[in-house]
Amino acid sequence: MDRLLTVTGLSTEFRTERGIVKAVNNISYTVNESEIVGLVGESGCGKSVSQLSVMQLIPNPPGRIVAGSVDFDGTDLLQYKRESNEMCAIRGRYISMIFQEPMTSLNPALTICRQMTEVMIEHLGTEYKEAREKSIDMLDQVGIPDAAKRIDDYPHQFSGGMRQRVMVAMAMLCNPKMIIADEATTALDATIQAQLLELLYGMVDKYKTALVMVTHNLGVVARYVNRINVMYAGSIVESGTVNEIWANPMHPYTEGLLSCVPRLGEKLVPIKGMPPSLVNRPDTCPFAARCRYRQKQCFEQPVSELTLVEGTHYSACAVKLEGKV
Amino acid sequence: MSETTTVKSENIVDIQNLKMYFPVRRGLLRKKIGDVKALDNVSISIKPGETLGLVGESGCGKTTMGRCILRLYKPTEGNIIFQGDDISNYTDHDLRHTRRDMAIIFQDPYSSLNPRKNSGTIVGEPLLIHNLTKSRKEYEDRVAELFIMSGLSPDMTDRYPHEFSGGQRQRLSVARALAGDPSLIVCDEPISALDVSMQAQILNLLQELQVKRGKLSYLFISHDLMAVQYISHRIAVMYLGKIVEMSASADLYANTLHPYSQALLSAQPVPDPVVEATRKRIILTGDVPTPLNPPSGCSFHPRCFMAKPECSVETPQLRDVGNGHLVACHCV
Numbered sequence: 343m344d345r346l347l348t349v350t351g352l353s354t355e356f357r358t359e360r361g362i363v364k365a366v367n368n369i370s371y372t373v374n375e376s377e378i379v380g381l382v383g384e385s386g387c388g389k390s391v392s393q394l395s396v397m398q399l400i401p402n403p404p405g406r407i408v409a410g411s412v413d414f415d416g417t418d419l420l421q422y423k424r425e426s427n428e429m430c431a432i433r434g435r436y437i438s439m440i441f442q443e444p445m446t447s448l449n450p451a452l453t454i455c456r457q458m459t460e461v462m463i464e465h466l467g468t469e470y471k472e473a474r475e476k477s478i479d480m481l482d483q484v485g486i487p488d489a490a491k492r493i494d495d496y497p498h499q500f501s502g503g504m505r506q507r508v509m510v511a512m513a514m515l516c517n518p519k520m521i522i523a524d525e526a527t528t529a530l531d532a533t534i535q536a537q538l539l540e541l542l543y544g545m546v547d548k549y550k551t552a553l554v555m556v557t558h559n560l561g562v563v564a565r566y567v568n569r570i571n572v573m574y575a576g577s578i579v580e581s582g583t584v585n586e587i588w589a590n591p592m593h594p595y596t597e598g599l600l601s602c603v604p605r606l607g608e609k610l611v612p613i614k615g616m617p618p619s620l621v622n623r624p625d626t627c628p629f630a631a632r633c634r635y636r637q638k639q640c641f642e643q644p645v646s647e648l649t650l651v652e653g654t655h656y657s658a659c660a661v662k663l664e665g666k667v
Numbered sequence: 668m669s670e671t672t673t674v675k676s677e678n679i680v681d682i683q684n685l686k687m688y689f690p691v692r693r694g695l696l697r698k699k700i701g702d703v704k705a706l707d708n709v710s711i712s713i714k715p716g717e718t719l720g721l722v723g724e725s726g727c728g729k730t731t732m733g734r735c736i737l738r739l740y741k742p743t744e745g746n747i748i749f750q751g752d753d754i755s756n757y758t759d760h761d762l763r764h765t766r767r768d769m770a771i772i773f774q775d776p777y778s779s780l781n782p783r784k785n786s787g788t789i790v791g792e793p794l795l796i797h798n799l800t801k802s803r804k805e806y807e808d809r810v811a812e813l814f815i816m817s818g819l820s821p822d823m824t825d826r827y828p829h830e831f832s833g834g835q836r837q838r839l840s841v842a843r844a845l846a847g848d849p850s851l852i853v854c855d856e857p858i859s860a861l862d863v864s865m866q867a868q869i870l871n872l873l874q875e876l877q878v879k880r881g882k883l884s885y886l887f888i889s890h891d892l893m894a895v896q897y898i899s900h901r902i903a904v905m906y907l908g909k910i911v912e913m914s915a916s917a918d919l920y921a922n923t924l925h926p927y928s929q930a931l932l933s934a935q936p937v938p939d940p941v942v943e944a945t946r947k948r949i950i951l952t953g954d955v956p957t958p959l960n961p962p963s964g965c966s967f968h969p970r971c972f973m974a975k976p977e978c979s980v981e982t983p984q985l986r987d988v989g990n991g992h993l994v995a996c997h998c999v
Contacts (some may be wrong), residue, residue: 384862502953531724533951534892536934541952558863561936565943582941601869604897612867616832637906 343374346519346552347396352410354388354395357403361622363576365391367576369611373520376550378543380563380584382599383573389556392573393522397433398424415519435465438513438544442525444505448497453534454481454508455493461515480511485543502588507541516543520552523640527562539566553589564588569654572596575618575628581648582655592657594633635661678712678748679884681852682738685709685745687731691959703958705731706742706959707908714852718877720884720899720916720999722892722931728908729888732855736886737769738762750850752950756952767797774856786839787824790814793846798852807926817842818872825922834865843871853886858894870898892935896920904928907958908964914992926973952973965997973998 345441354366366388373379383389385501396412402424412419414437422428433439441447449457458480461472468476481489484507497505506526513521527535544565546553555567562585563570570587572580574597580593591597598613615632616635627633628638640661648656649663657663685710688702705728705866713719721729734740736747738754747755754765756858770793773779780789791810793799800806811821828836835859844852854873877883889895894903894918904925905914912925923929926949933949951970956962962969968978975997983995 384864393690532892532934533724533953534938536948536952536955537952539936540948558937559936560863562781563939566939567934588940600862600938602864604867604870604893605938610867610871610897613864614868614870616834616865653893 343377345372346375346415348375348411348413349392349396350394350411350413352392352402352412353408354391354405355408356405358621363620364576364623365620366395366403367623369573369576369578370410370645371571371578371581373554374396376546376552377569378546378553378555378567380567380570381554381556381573382558382563382570384558384569386617386620387497387573387578388620389573390524390568393439393524393554393556397423397437397439398429399433400424420596431465434461434518435586436518437439437520437522438516438518440506440509440521440526441511441524442528443530444502444509445497445511448505450497453494453496454500458493458508458512458515461512465516470543477511477515481508484511484514484545485510485537503538505528506530510538510542510545514549514551517549518551520554522556524556525558526555528557531551535562543554555559560599563582572599575623576620577628577645577658578648579629579658580656582651582653586651586653586655590651590655592651592655592662593659594635594662595629598632598634635659637661677714677715679715679750680711680713681746681748681888682709682711682732682736683746683748685732685735685747686743687728687735687740687744701959703909704961705958706735707842708745709905709908709910711903711910711913713851713883713886715884716877717901718887718899720895720902721886721888721904721905722890722895723905724890724931726907726955726958727905728958729905730855732905733771733855733886733888736851737766737771737853767793767799767853768849769853770847770849771853771855772837772840772844772857774831775860776830776840777860780836780839782828782846785825785827786819786831789828789839790824790842790846793843797847799847813842813845814999816845818868832865833861834868837865837869838872841869841876845876849885850882852885853888855888856890857887859889859891866894870894874898892932904931905954907961907996909966910993911967911996912992912994913985914994915990918988918990918992922992922997924988924992926971926998927967927997930970954961965995 348667350370352366352369356363369392381389395407420512426597449634458477459470462468462473478489478493481493486492509596527538555563557563567584569583571578575594580596591600601611602613604610613632618628625644627645629635646658646660651657685706687706688704690699691701693700723729735742742755746753755860769906788811790813791806794806794809800809810824814821819838859870887895887898899916901918902919903910912928923932930949930951937943953970964979964981965983968974978997983997985993985995987993
């Protein structure tokens with residue numbers, strides 16, 4: 343498999359009245375062609391901001407990408423300005439994004455047809471008629487019944503699940519190389535969520551598209567994802583294949599996350615305390631205060647980089663890596 | 668003043684054939700064009716010290732059920748018997764005394780706490796309303812006690828809701844709910860708005876409180892089957908205003924009978940790749956129909972993978988299939 347995306351040392355900050363918020367702090371990860379990567383973490387851990395940084399959708403000010411490089415298919419995306427033509431030519435064409443709330447990401451004043459054909463006319467220079475036909479075909483593929491008629495409807499005429507299907511169709515229109523799904527199924531009901539996940543994975547499989555699945559739900563990633571990156575307080579703390587991480591979680595946060603999901607017949611072990619504030623955060627381990635394996639060194643030394651455990655499994659917990667627990 | 672009928676029962680709550688219809692009006696004259704049948708002939712009961720889980724998708728009537736029990740809504744038909752008294756026709760004045768014994772924890776800890784009051788006042792308000800404390804000192808001690816019970820530090824009473832995190836705010840809601848020393852707490856999606864690590868903390872807190880207090884009952888409303896299974900003794904599954912299956916918690920998972928419950932359970936992603944790799948999933952087609960105009964017969968039949976011709980004609984009734992396991996389906 344060829345490397346599609348290489349993110350190296352990406353850091354994004356927000357300047358606020360209370361100080362500098364390091365929302366994303368020196369993260370590195372890769373995505374291969376037609377690979378499904380999961381990015382897991384709690385709210386406020388920087389998972390969305392990291393993806394918006396890759397797409398250069400961070401509002402500036404207050405946000406700023408302060409360091410790092412985003413190599414997408416051989417070009418460094420960060421060399422382009424946010425509003426530059428180059429960046430606009432990539433968004434929606436080579437990298438598409440699906441957001442959590444479909445009602446706010448679709449324009450309520452325009453028909454689905456207008457919004458879908460616009461993508462193709464803008465990026466591929468397709469004629470309107472052809473664009474409309476392709477859009478209908480795509481809506482059909484995502485399972486919208488009577489697509490030829492429904493395409494002239496407005497977003498409010500669709501249910502939540504159907505709207506998210508429209509978003510999937512729209513993201514697939516230009517046959518992008520990568521899709522970023524930012525909590526794409528979180529706002530939906532259980533049975534609709536299952537439908538949509540199945541659809542999304544079916545589509546990326548069919549078109550050989552890479553998928554970055556941003557979620558807080560470990561269950562969502564367990565079934566479909568090849569690799570997982572676990573984020574905590576702006577950093578990736580553990581990375582590996584699904585099996586590597588489940589069999590042997592090497593970061594205490596991942597371990598805690600796995601044990602605090604209710605399962606049949608098992609006692610819940612919650613993680614104590616709460617995530618730290620990201621304002622003026624120190625460079626020691628951000629999880630130390632909540633960690634059950636913490637030692638003196640965790641509060642004194644700077645947090646360790648992602649270190650190889652074995653195979654493709656990396657962890658940022660020095661204590662567990664050194665085998666002190 | 669309504670008449671008070673006393674019914675002998677050992678249950679905290681007995682709901683009999685409850686119906687809650689919301690009229691839908693349209694046009695200049697606000698002509699009634701139909702009813703949203705949020706609850707359609709529902710009967711449940713909760714025993715002292717028991718947790719009843721209520722599961723279903725959005726719009727199935729679970730929240731309406733919780734609010735009817737607290738008499739925040741006046742039901743269209745049916746009886747709500749709370750601690751032996753039929754409260755379905757109580758006036759607001761009658762309810763005041765009864766409401767001391769019931770409390771609610773809402774889903775969103777951001778909108779359910781008054782931002783202008785400090786946390787001590789929020790938690791202590793029920794004490795003042797119900798005249799539960801005799802002196803200032805007693806009041807303050809009781810508030811501090813409630814804070815400790817809910818896992819908060821008593822010196823936080825001067826803080827305002829915005830100074831707390833989501834999980835702490837939900838603890839405040841728990842403390843407030845406990846203030847009147849209730850026998851029933853309706854937990855309306857209390858963990859859905861929280862992060863995974865906070866969810867586990869609140870679930871454990873609720874469970875510990877129940878063990879400590881002995882006779883505290885919960886109606887635990889959630890769409891998260893795994894959380895419901897973790898905390899509940901019995902579980903009721905709702906679909907479009909009706910209960911389709913009800914049984915003991917372990918039984919429901921080991922022996923799921925109704926096709927909707929099966930689909931709901933199978934739609935829940937299991938956070939374990941080994942299980943997920945081999946697990947067969949039932950993916951339902953279509954959306955939840957509108958409760959304004961539910962399908963004929965069994966309201967689940969258009970999405971059901973087991974549907975027979977009779978399902979679209981005759982409405983299945985809840986029946987006992989052994990060990991108190993109730994199910995409403997023609998195919999079981």
